[in-house]
Amino acid sequence: MEVNVNHVLDAKGLACPMPIVKTKKEIDQIEPGQVIEIQATDQGSTADLKAWAENTGHQYLGTKEEGDVLKHYVRKSSEEDTTETKHQDVLELENLKDRLEGDEQITILDVREPAEYAFGHIPGSINIPLGELEDRSEELNQDDDIHVICRTGNRSDLAAQKLSGKGFSSVKNVVPGMKDWDGPVNQNH
Amino acid sequence: MAEVNHISVKELTEKILNHEKLFILDVRNTGEFDDWKVEGENVEIHNQPYFDLMDGVEPVEEKLPKEEPIYVICAKGGSSQMVAEQIAEAGYDNVYSIEGGMKAYSEHLEPIKVGEVSDGEIYQFVRIGKGCLSYLIVSNGEGAIVDSNRMSTPYEQFVSKHQVDVKYVIDTHLHADHISGGKNLAEKLGADYYLPPKDAEGITFEFNDIQEDDELNVGSTKIKSFYSPGHTIGSTSYIVDDQYLLTGDILFIESIGRPDLAGKAEDWVSDLRETLYERYKKLSHDLIVLPAHYMSVDEMNDDGTVSENLGELYKENHGLNIEDEQEFRHAVTDNLPPQPNSYDEIRQTNLGKMDPEDEKRREMEIGPNRCAIK
Numbered sequence: 092m093e094v095n096v097n098h099v100l101d102a103k104g105l106a107c108p109m110p111i112v113k114t115k116k117e118i119d120q121i122e123p124g125q126v127i128e129i130q131a132t133d134q135g136s137t138a139d140l141k142a143w144a145e146n147t148g149h150q151y152l153g154t155k156e157e158g159d160v161l162k163h164y165v166r167k168s169s170e171e172d173t174t175e176t177k178h179q180d181v182l183e184l185e186n187l188k189d190r191l192e193g194d195e196q197i198t199i200l201d202v203r204e205p206a207e208y209a210f211g212h213i214p215g216s217i218n219i220p221l222g223e224l225e226d227r228s229e230e231l232n233q234d235d236d237i238h239v240i241c242r243t244g245n246r247s248d249l250a251a252q253k254l255s256g257k258g259f260s261s262v263k264n265v266v267p268g269m270k271d272w273d274g275p276v277n278q279n280h
Numbered sequence: 281m282a283e284v285n286h287i288s289v290k291e292l293t294e295k296i297l298n299h300e301k302l303f304i305l306d307v308r309n310t311g312e313f314d315d316w317k318v319e320g321e322n323v324e325i326h327n328q329p330y331f332d333l334m335d336g337v338e339p340v341e342e343k344l345p346k347e348e349p350i351y352v353i354c355a356k357g358g359s360s361q362m363v364a365e366q367i368a369e370a371g372y373d374n375v376y377s378i379e380g381g382m383k384a385y386s387e388h389l390e391p392i393k394v395g396e397v398s399d400g401e402i403y404q405f406v407r408i409g410k411g412c413l414s415y416l417i418v419s420n421g422e423g424a425i426v427d428s429n430r431m432s433t434p435y436e437q438f439v440s441k442h443q444v445d446v447k448y449v450i451d452t453h454l455h456a457d458h459i460s461g462g463k464n465l466a467e468k469l470g471a472d473y474y475l476p477p478k479d480a481e482g483i484t485f486e487f488n489d490i491q492e493d494d495e496l497n498v499g500s501t502k503i504k505s506f507y508s509p510g511h512t513i514g515s516t517s518y519i520v521d522d523q524y525l526l527t528g529d530i531l532f533i534e535s536i537g538r539p540d541l542a543g544k545a546e547d548w549v550s551d552l553r554e555t556l557y558e559r560y561k562k563l564s565h566d567l568i569v570l571p572a573h574y575m576s577v578d579e580m581n582d583d584g585t586v587s588e589n590l591g592e593l594y595k596e597n598h599g600l601n602i603e604d605e606q607e608f609r610h611a612v613t614d615n616l617p618p619q620p621n622s623y624d625e626i627r628q629t630n631l632g633k634m635d636p637e638d639e640k641r642r643e644m645e646i647g648p649n650r651c652a653i654k
Contacts, residue, residue, distance in 0.1 A: 108359040111331045134643070135355055142309040143331040 094155070094164060094280050095205035097125040103132050103160060110136045111143055114165070118149065123169035126152070126206040131161050140165065150242075153210035155280050164206045176248035178255070182263040187238060188274050198235045202250040203242055203269070209280040213240070213272065221246045224253055233259050240265040284364040285376045287351065289388040292378055293408050296320035297390065297584035304351045305340065307333065307363045308382065316646070318353065318385065318409075319577050330359035337363070337370050344372065353378040353385070383642065385409040389434040391416070392584050394570065397501045397521040404570065404585050405434065410645065411574050412458055413586055416444070417520055419499025424448040425471075426518060426526055427572045428461040430641060432468055435461070439469065446471045448496055448503075452528025452572060453515040454479035456623040458645050460630045463487070476507075479514030484632035490516055508559060510552025511537035525567040525590060530555055532571045533579040533588050536599030538612055545613045553608055556600055565591030 100117045102110040110131040118127060129140065137154050140163050144151035152164035190197055191213070199216035201208055208218040219227050221241070231237065237259060239247040244266035251264040295302055301322045306313050307330035317325055328340040337344070344350055350367060354360040357380045364377040378385070386409035394402045400419035407413070407429055415426040416438065423444040425435060428451075439446055449466035453476060463485060466473035474490045475483070492507040506517040511529040515537075518526040529537045536556060539548035567590045574586045581587065594600050602608040622644040628634040629641070636644065 106358045107355060108330050108334075108362050112334060112362075115331070115334055138311060139309050139329070139331060142311065142329060146329070146332060 094128065094162075094209045095126075096128040096164065097121060097204075098127040100127060100129045102136075103130050105131065105133065107133050107135050107139065109133075111139055114140065114143075118165070118167050121167055123167050124204070126164060126166045126204045128206070129163040129165065131163065132159055134161075137161060137163065150207075152206050153280070164210065166204060166207060176244055176264060176266065178248045178251040178262070178264045180251070180261075180263045182238060182265050184265060184267065184271060187240075187265050190238075191274065195236070198231070198237045199265075200231065200237055200239045200250070201241070201269075202239060202246050207242065207269075209278065211269065211276045211278055213269075214275055214277045216240070221250050224250055228254065228257055228259075231259070233257075234261075235259075236261045236263075238263050238265050240268055242268045242270050244268045283373070284361065284368050285374075286379050287376045288379050289384045289409075290390070292318075292351070292385070293388055293390050296323060296408065297392075297406075297580075299582075301348070302351060303345050303348055304353055304378075305344070305363070305367075307352060307354045307359050312355070312382075316382070318382075321577055321580075330354060330363050333363050333366055337366050341370070346372075349374040349376060351376045351378055354381045356383050357381040382409065386646065387431050387642075389414075389429060389431065390584070391434070391438055394585050394587060395523070395568070397523065399500045400498075402520060402524060402570075403438075404587070405429070406584060406586070410458065413570070413572050413574065415526060415570060416446075417498050417501060417503065418442065418444050419501035421445055422447055422499040424450060424496065424498045424503060425465065426450045427452055427455070427528065428465050430459040430461045430645065432461050432465045435465060436468060447498060448472055448474060450474040450490065450496075450503075450518065452476075452517065452526065453512045454627060454630055455529075455572075456627045456630075457529075457573075459626055459641050463632070476512075476514030476516045478509075479512050480631070482631050482633060492516075506559075506563075508555040510539055510548055510555045513548065513551070515555075519563070519567065522564075523566075523568060524570050525560075525563065526570050526572075528572045531560065531569060531593065531597075531600075532573060532575065533569070533586060533593070534597060535575060536597065536612070538616060545616070549609050549612055552612060553605065557608075560590065561594070563590060565589065565594065569593055 102113050114129050141151045148168040150166040155162040199213050201212050201216045201218045202221040204220050239251045241247040247264050251262045254262045299321050304325045306327045309329045313327040326343050332339050352360040352364045360377040364375045367375045389405045389407050391403045391405050394404045403416045405414045414428050417424045423446040446469040449462050449471045451462045463473050472488050474488045477489045490505050494505045496503045501521045504519045508517040508530050509515050539545050539552045568587050569590050570587050579586050
């Protein structure tokens with residue numbers, strides 16, 4: 092399955108250090124929170140990109156191998172971790188886990204970028220990135236019990252406020268988010 | 281653009297073996313650096329990944345010596361060039377990028393003469409980047425190579441320059457930590473390849489059996505085989521000219537071999553005990569032990585060779601001085617260090633059951649050697 096991204100960088104055939112040098116230049120040009128796909132053939136690029144992202148605060152999502160080509164996915168760091176959440180109805184991850192194990196019919200809305208979702212999401216969750224929610228909210232049922240999740244609880248906070256504003260009756264922001272989720276995970280890349 | 285100098289891994293190796301004081305900046309990522317790096321008696325090495333230095337050298341500036349040369353190394357030579365340029369731009373005028381990086385370093389072999397044999401000499405090929413040792417015995421223009429590495433060119437160049445007709449290429453055992461160049465090198469040099477048959481189960485190509493007490497003649501020098509199991513079931517040592525004992529991976533200078541590489545620790549531990557505590561003990565203690573590996577630069581003599589006489593090892597090497605058999609059993613089977621990277625694939629390759637591409641072979645060998653226990 093293809094992973095949806097905002098930008099694609101072709102670094103195929105380039106030897107170290109060029110894949111990282113080019114990634115750095117490219118990532119300076121894109122918006123915080125956007126996802127870039129880096130195509131490389133240098134085998135060392137995976138470990139280097141991972142370490143570089145860690146050092147710079149960008150989010151390394153994962154790597155897909157297609158023949159000789161490595162496709163790395165990185166999300167540009169954003170300020171999301173520092174803002175306070177405003178949506179009142181909040182649910183802890185642990186409670187979400189309990190609910191998933193119960194018989195109740197619940198909806199999990201994952202508002203991260205498709206590439207983040209592709210490298211690990213809660214089975215059965217629906218993916219609508221925050222940026223598309225305005226246009227796609229009719230895909231959701233207004234009366235469902237909706238649990239919004241992202242990586243850290245901030246994008247999901249914005250999404251929960253938006254849905255409540257649109258008249259959704261039961262919207263919960265799941266905190267902190269996928270970064271601490273230790274329950275079952277699906278991948279679709 | 282500021283000037284950057286270049287240095288080959290051969291020149292670097294010579295500086296290390298000459299005990300020169302060297303400041304090396306390793307710009308690979310920290311995981312790789314922690315796993316495996318350049319070591320030397322007077323080497324000061326510092327790690328800062330190249331991707332931290334793309335905008336300038338500030339993150340590492342206070343570590344850089346002002347007056348001495350700075351040698352920059354990376355995985356293959358590309359990033360070290362970039363960082364060396366950055367350092368030169370910052371006003372340092374004695375900066376070197378090490379050509380070919382750790383990849384070239386791990387493949388460099390430095391031949392050093394160990395001593396004389398009847399009508400000739402014996403050389404140790406030190407693979408400094410990986411701690412592998414291989415040997416060339418020369419007598420009257422004939423030669424034998426023991427435990428050759430994957431790279432055949434250094435041996436070919438050496439024997440061609442010294443006009444040696446290589447008759448035998450011999451392995452002490454089926455290696456699991458590096459890819460043997462034995463079969464390939466034997467073909468290239470028109471020599472016969474020998475391997476202990478007990479280690480050759482499942483082998484896919486022709487080879488010559490080496491049996492207990494076989495004798496091979498190289499010029500006027502005799503190479504006698506001496507069965508010494510324990511690291512593998514077939515492990516065989518070679519006594520050269522009644523002077524040298526090539527121990528393979530059974531006995532090193534500061535440590536002993538470990539018996540677990542094929543998952544046989546329990547079975548082989550008594551073999552190992554018998555080899556080290558009975559069979560070797562009956563040999564002349566004046567024999568000079570020449571192992572197939574070393575683990576640290578501390579084991580190196582002043583001239584860069586790795587050797588010591590057997591009597592000295594019986595005094596100094598802890599692994600030869602564990603009186604209690606149970607304690608020995610525990611010492612060699614408990615707390616074993618991590619397995620060498622891809623060791624199973626390497627064994628398959630050495631048996632001819634796998635035939636990976638050159639690049640893959642190189643990758644399989646990357647990393648430190650981990651076949652000994654102290």
